Amino acid sequence: MTLVRGRSVKEVAEFVQARVLGDETVQLTGIASVQSAGPGDLIFVDDEKNFLSALESRAAAVIAGEFATGKPSSKPLLLASQPRLAFARAAQLLCPEPEQKPGIHPSAIVHPAARLASNVTIEERVVIGEGATIGEGTRISAGSVIGAKVIIGRNCDLYSNVTIYPGVRLGDRVIVHSGAVLGSDGFGYVRDPATGRYEKFPQIGRLEIEDDVEIGANSTIDRGALDVTRIARGTKIDNLVHIGHNCLIGEDVVIAAQTGLSGSAVLERGVVVAGQVGIADHVRVEAGAILGAQCGVPSKKVIRGKGMVFWGTPARPIQQYLKELAVLARLAKKK
Numbered sequence: 001m002t003l004v005r006g007r008s009v010k011e012v013a014e015f016v017q018a019r020v021l022g023d024e025t026v027q028l029t030g031i032a033s034v035q036s037a038g039p040g041d042l043i044f045v046d047d048e049k050n051f052l053s054a055l056e057s058r059a060a061a062v063i064a065g066e067f068a069t070g071k072p073s074s075k076p077l078l079l080a081s082q083p084r085l086a087f088a089r090a091a092q093l094l095c096p097e098p099e100q101k102p103g104i105h106p107s108a109i110v111h112p113a114a115r116l117a118s119n120v121t122i123e124e125r126v127v128i129g130e131g132a133t134i135g136e137g138t139r140i141s142a143g144s145v146i147g148a149k150v151i152i153g154r155n156c157d158l159y160s161n162v163t164i165y166p167g168v169r170l171g172d173r174v175i176v177h178s179g180a181v182l183g184s185d186g187f188g189y190v191r192d193p194a195t196g197r198y199e200k201f202p203q204i205g206r207l208e209i210e211d212d213v214e215i216g217a218n219s220t221i222d223r224g225a226l227d228v229t230r231i232a233r234g235t236k237i238d239n240l241v242h243i244g245h246n247c248l249i250g251e252d253v254v255i256a257a258q259t260g261l262s263g264s265a266v267l268e269r270g271v272v273v274a275g276q277v278g279i280a281d282h283v284r285v286e287a288g289a290i291l292g293a294q295c296g297v298p299s300k301k302v303i304r305g306k307g308m309v310f311w312g313t314p315a316r317p318i319q320q321y322l323k324e325l326a327v328l329a330r331l332a333k334k335k
Contacts, residue, residue, distance in 0.1 A: 006027035006028055006029040006040065006092060007027070007028050007029075007093060007195050008024060008025055008026065008027060008028070008323070009022075009023065009024050009025070009026045009028060009061050009076045009078065010024035010025070010178070011093070012028055012042065012061075012090050012093060012094070013078045014062075014079065015052070015089065015092075015093050016078070016080060016086040016087075016089045016090050016093075017080070017086075017092065017161060017312060018063065018078035018079055018080040018086050019078070019079045019080075019203075020076060020077070020078055020079075021068070021069075021073065021079060022061075022073060022075065022076030022077055023076050023322035024076065025074075026060050026061055026076050027040065027060070028040060028041070028042045028060055028061060028094060029041070029094070029097065030042070030094055030095065031043070031087070031090065031091050031094050031095060032059065034050070034053055034054050034057050034059070037057045037058050037059035038058050038059075039058060039060060040060050041058070041059045041060060042059065042060065042061050042062075042063065042078075042087070042090055042094060042249070042298070043057060043059040043061075043062055043087075044062065044063035044064070044083045044084060044086070045062060045064050045065075045083065046062070046064075046065060046068075046082075046083040046084050047065075047211075047220060048065075051064060051067070051068060051071070055073055055074065055075060057307075059075065059079070060075065060076075061073075061075055061076045061078060062075055062076075062077055062078070063078045063079075063080055063083045063086050063087050063090065064075075064077050064078070064079060064080075064083055065079070065080065065081065065083050066079055066081065066228065071285050073172045078090075078110075079139075079172045082255070085207065094120065094197040100121045100139050101121065102118070102119040102120060102121050103121060103122070104116070104120075104122040104189040105122060105123050105124045105125075105126070105182070107124040107125050108122045108123070108124065108125065108127070108128070109126070109127045109128070109182075109271040110122065110126075110128045110160070111128060111129055111131075111132070111148075113130045113131050114128045114129065114130065114131065114132040114133070114134070115132070115133045115134070116133075116134045117135055117136040117138070117154075119136055119137055120134050120135075120136070120137070120138050120139070120140070121138070121139040121140070122134075122140050123139075123140065123141050123144075123160075124143070125141040125142055125143050126141075126142065126143070126144050126145075126146070127144075127145045127146065128140075128141050128146045129145075129147045129148035129150065129166065129307075130148045130149070131148050131149040131183075131257065132146050132147070132148065132149060132150045132151070132152075133150070133151045133152065134146075134152050135152055135153045135154035135155070135156065135286045136154045136155070137154050137155040138152055138153070138154065138155060138156040138157070138158075139156070139157050139158065140152075140162075140171065141158060141159045141160040141161075141162075141178075142156045142160045143160050143161040144158050144159075144160065144161060144162040144163070145162075145163045145164070145166045145293050146163055146164050147166035147167070147168070147183070148166040148167070148323070149166055149167050150164050150165075150166065150167065150168050150169075150170075151168075151169045151170065152164075152170045152174075153170055153171045153172035153173070153174065153211070154172045154173070155172055155173050156170055156172070156173065156174045156175070156176070157174075157175045157176070158175075158176045159176065159177050159178040159217075160178045161179050162176050162177075162178065162179070162180050162181075162182070162246070163180070163181045163184075164176075164183055165182065165184055165207075165223065166182030166183070167183065167206060167207075167223070168182050168183035168207045168208075168209070168223070169206070169207070169208045169209065170182075170209045171209060171210045171211035171212070171213070171233070172211045172212070173211055173212050174209055174211070174212070174213050174214070174215075175213075175214040175215065176214075177213045177214075177215060177217040177218075177219075178217050178218070179217050179218040180216070180217065180218065180219050180220070180221075181219075181220045181221075182207055182209070182215070182220075182221050183207040183221070183222070183223045184220060184221075184222055184223070184331070185200075185203035185222065185223070185245075186203050186205075186222040186223065186224070186225050186229075186244055186245025186246070186263055187244060187245070187295075188200070188201035188202075188203060188225050188245060188263070189223070201222075201225060202226065203222075203223065203225050203247065203275050204225070204226060204227065204229055205223050205224025205225050205226050205227050205229065205246070206223055206224055206227075206228045206229070207221060207222070207223040207224070207228070207229045207230075207231075208228055208229070208230045208231070209221075209230075209231045210230070210231060210232050210233040210234075210235075210251075211233045211234075212233055212234045213231050213232075213233070213234065213235050213236070214235075214236045214237065214248050215231075215237045216237055216238045216239035216240070216241060216257070216298070217239045217240075218239055218240050219237055219239060219240060219241040219242070219243075220241075220242050220243070221237070221242075221243040221246060222243065222244050222245040222247075222263075224245050224246045225232075225245045225246055225263070227246055228246070229243065229244075229245055229246055229248075230247075230248050230249065231243075231249045232248075232249055232250050232251040232253070232269075233251050233252075234251050234252040235249050235251065235252065235253040235254070236243050236253075236254050236255070236256070237255045238255060238257040238259075238275075239255045239257045239260070240257050240258050241255050241256075241257065241259050241260070242259075242260045242261065242279075243255075243261045244260075244261055244262045244263040244264075244265070245263045245264075246263050246264040247263065247264065247265045247266070247267075248265075248266045248267070249266075249267050249282070250266075250267055250268045250269035250287070251269045251270070252269060252270050253267050253269070253270065253271045253272075253273070254272045255267075255273045256273060256274050256275040256277075256293075257275050257276075258275055258276045258281070259273050259274075259275065259276065259277045259278075260277075260278055260279065261279045261283075262279060262280050262281040262283075262299075263281045263282075264281055265279045265280070265281065265282065265283045265284075265285075266283070266284045266285065267279075267285045268284070268285060268286050268287040268288075269287045269288070270287050270288045270306075271285050271286075271287065271288065271289055271290070271291070272289075272290045272291070272294075272295075273285075273291045274290075274291060274292050274293040275292065275293045276293055276294045277292075277293065277295055277296070277297075278295075278296045278313075279291075279296075279297045280296075280297060280298050280299040280300075280301075281299050281300075282299055282300045283297045283298075283300065283301050283302075283303070283305040284301075284302045284303070285297070285302075286302065286303060286304040286305075286306075286307030287306055288305075288307055289303050289304065289305050289306065289307075289308055289310065290308065290309045290310065291303070291310050291312040291315060292309055292310060292312075292315075292318065294313075295310060295311050295312055295313055295315040296312075296313030296314060296315060297314065297315045298314050301314065301315075303315060306325040307318070312324075
């Protein structure tokens with residue numbers, strides 16, 4: 001993306017709190033990778049071994065770590081302790097979201113009892129149910145369905161074909177990508193031993209999603225059975241993730257694609273879950289633990305260890321897991 005009006009290196013540096021070495025007046029009009037950069041682009045490099053490649057690129061300026069201090073450069077350098085983070089913040093300045101024109105598309109169906117702020121954007125074929133509340137600056141894209149008594153906060157962005165069941169609450173600045181389903185019934189049944197048939201357990205709880213959460217495409221989050229499913233502030237959920245009923249997800253949790261959480265699982269603050277992880281019911285993952293890709297956590301297990309990586313099925317500390325693999329390899333070699 002290219003800005004019509006550029007930003008100076010000085011402006012960008014002040015925005016991301018970086019220190020400038022070189023010409024502060026150079027104009028920046030976009031961001032790019034080292035490989036694809038052109039004139040006017042800002043790039044970043046977060047390790048010294050790639051610094052020369054960055055300087056040889058066509059970019060106008062480079063965000064780099066303190067390792068670049070004192071090194072000769074033909075380009076202005078923006079020095080930051082966390083170059084990748086500074087680059088992400090610079091993107092907010094150099095690549096802002098296109099301005100949306102508030103209004104309700106003629107094809108949208110909005111219940112008369114719904115309450116919409118004056119500057120919301122409701123696109124084609126959106127359906128908004130009775131008693132729903134949509135906050136200021138929120139955009140709901142084409143084909144989405146918002147159920148009765150749903151509450152959506154300010155400056156949220158719902159992409160096309162999102163479905164939100166009745167009674168769900170979204171905080172401010174929530175992003176929901178296409179195809180996500182929020183607030184559907186949990187997978188709860190009771191078996192009648194006399195007949196062997198399953199009868200549905202009541203699914204009458206709530207789903208509450210707090211501020212600054214992002215939910216990926218085609219992800220599904222069930223409401224609570226009798227109580228609440230809650231996604232706390234700042235959590236980021238990738239595409240194709242399923243979160244079952246009564247789960248409690250803490251602040252700033254990251255969950256990668258194709259992960260599944262069974263009912264009543266708890267992920268505490270700062271947990272990181274890699275792709276294709278399976279988490280059974282009533283599991284508790286304590287603050288800051290890291291679950292590696294494709295690991296499995298059996299029912300009612302507690303995972304604890306801030307900053308520790310767990311791997312395998314059942315999940316255990318990665319050092320233990322690697323030792324076990326080494327033993328198996330030696331046994332196989334002996335045979």
